[in-house]
Amino acid sequence: MATSAMTTMAPTSTWETKVLAKQQGAREKIPKEWFLPASLMQALKMPIAKHQNRVIDMDIPRKSGILTERELEITENYTVEELLSKLKSGHLSSLEVTVAFSKRAAMAQQLLSCLTETYFSEAQERARFLDDERAQGRIVGPLHGLPISIKDSFQVVGSAATIGFVSFMDNAVSDRNSALVDILLELGAVVYVKTNIPQTMMTADSHNNIFGRTLNPHNTSLTAGGSSGGEGALVAFRGSPLGSIRIPALCCGTYGFKPSASRVPFGGQASPVREGQSFFLPTAGPLANDLQALDVLCRSVMSARPALYDSTALDIPWRDLPKATPTKLRIGVLSEDPFLPLHPPVKRAVAEAVKLLEAQGHSIHTIPHLAAYMADSVALSLAFFGIDDAHPDHIAEGGEPPVPSVKQAGEAFAAISTPFLDDCANLTGISRLLALNIKREAIAEEWREMWKEQKLDAVIGPAAQHTAVPHDTFGLPPYTLLLNLLDASLHSSPR
Structure with a gap:
């Protein structure tokens, strides 16, 4: 955890004790060899949330020595379509791509507090399975081998979805995936991290008492946006090739697409509101560093017939504009x-x-x-x-x-x-x-x-x-x- 951005405290109450235990458990899931050198952390102006640390310009991933040159190339030089093409052809393995983005995500967490849950070991196991499938001539789906981050509200089997509420920490771990998670897995993706959100999920500051405040990698004194601020910070830091939209995209300088409600399945998520409300239908959509990646995610998910996974989703495929579309609008x-x-x-x-x-x-x-x-x-x-x-x-x-x-x-x-x-x-x-x-x-x-x-x-x-x-x-x-x-x-x- 980025202790500089996290809420630091001595445990004086039950809720603080729970939070400290959660933070320590999350920190222990990061491999020791992925921790940033003290010299790089000391180069940051503290307290980090009050100073204009331009983390992206500091080139910390390269200076850290944690990523190899090939891993830096994987995380910095390719669009999502190019990654998918190289994964399909075998020029890149899912394992090396997953490890590369996992390392970078771990760095982003130490600097920006953008993650809530990590699945680094499980993701590598999944990547090996996908590489074995490709070696036998089988491509699982259009997202074969691609690591994808998801917002904390999405349920993943075996982990929690607290959505930033201490009271939700007592909830049982998820025994089933959210509909979108199941679709992403069937399309061949690798789910490797979940990302931070605001307390209540109703503000534009991704800050809560469990996971701390997510910082903007362009300037740590500025908000990363919300409610998907963890996604915005992680994608901008290139710790994820594709994540989930609008205000985080604005704040963090990425591309984002919010479809109308029920186009990307939203069912099976943890929610801060009472069941039965449908005043404002929430929406899920992609966030990425290249424009074409938005088309890749929407086309893949909507072509998987999401209504078969989620009763609230529409059974409408992604549509291309006809050639007869007017050239002057x-x-x-x-x-x-x-x-x-x-x-x-x-x-x-x-x-x-x-x-x-x-x-x-x-x-x-x-x-x-x-x-x-x-x-x-x-x-x-x-x-x-x-x-x-x-x-x-x-x-x-x-x-x-x-x-x-x-x-x-x-x-x-x-x-x-x-x-x-x-x-x-x-x-x-x-x-x-x-x-x-x-x-x-x-x-x-x-x-x-x-x-x-x-x-x-x-x-x-x-x-x-x-x-x-x-x-x-x-x-x-x-x-x-x-x-x-x-x-x-x-x-x-x-x-």
Whole structure:
């Protein structure tokens, strides 16, 4: 564990004793020969979360001597498609690729606290099996031999899915995999680590009292995002070729794709909310260092007929655009809500994207009434989240305190007041739920009408008001909430 980024404490209570035991167990699962030399750790400015350590620029994997030149090449020089091609041809073995990314993941953990569970020994055993299959002329699937990291909420047989709650540490270890994990294994992948998330999974800071705070490898004083911040940090550090989206992709400078709900199976995960809720359907999607990798993962998973593994998944294969697709598109722009101004780098990026699209001959159209959309989506999201009080209950049951970002999010929610929220405050039970659903349907209908009137093919806009910010300061993500409310498919690009 990266003790510099972890919560360090003397055990003064039951929950702290549990956490220390969990952290020690996780540390012991990292092979001793994969620990970074003290000289490299001492080169970091401490406390690490408060200083601008640009870990990626420090070239620690090469300086450590832990990775061979071939392992550095494997983890740094190939796209996912190139790795898969070399695995299929036998130019690379699954074992050497798995060991290479496992070593790098272990380094990332020591520096960034991005992991929750590791399966290094099991992953190497799985890789040997896949290499034996290939040697006999059998390719298990389109992801044959590729190591893939997954978010902590996914269940993996034999390990826990605490999702950052101390109270969940008493839950039994998983006796079955989440649907997506089973699909990845059947496609030939190697699952080797799970990654860190926020306490409650409802903030943009991947920080909890069990696994500590995940740090951004580009600048450790900035957030790695959430709720998949561990994935963002690990992929950016090149400790994983492919993981799981949007805010972590924005913060960590990777590509990400959020499909609409139920396209990638989400069933069988540990959840921070009570069962039976379907206000906002959660989604899973890929995060990677190259754009084509997103297509590889989505095409492979959706072609495996995920509805056979998960009753909530749609049985729709990945679709290629027909050749007759218009070469000139009508593109809407979420330019800027004046009440939610964009920071200069984000505003500049949107303007540059518009300029490039116009230069290609595409037609650009500003989305009308943006401020109204934003205000309504924030109010509605807060009203929906307010229905379920499971998050504070989970925290209280574990005897732990809320982490700063969770406490600040609660205060931000309480400070927002709109006529719609005021009206909802007077409603209870089914009446309140019906009012929320009616409002959401009204926003979706307005968006549909706008899309039709503008004859749009796509919409571009900011993933957030700003880029990565200091820890615990991300605040509400209104541009994200609007598109979540609409269950839109979204792509996040670093350039």
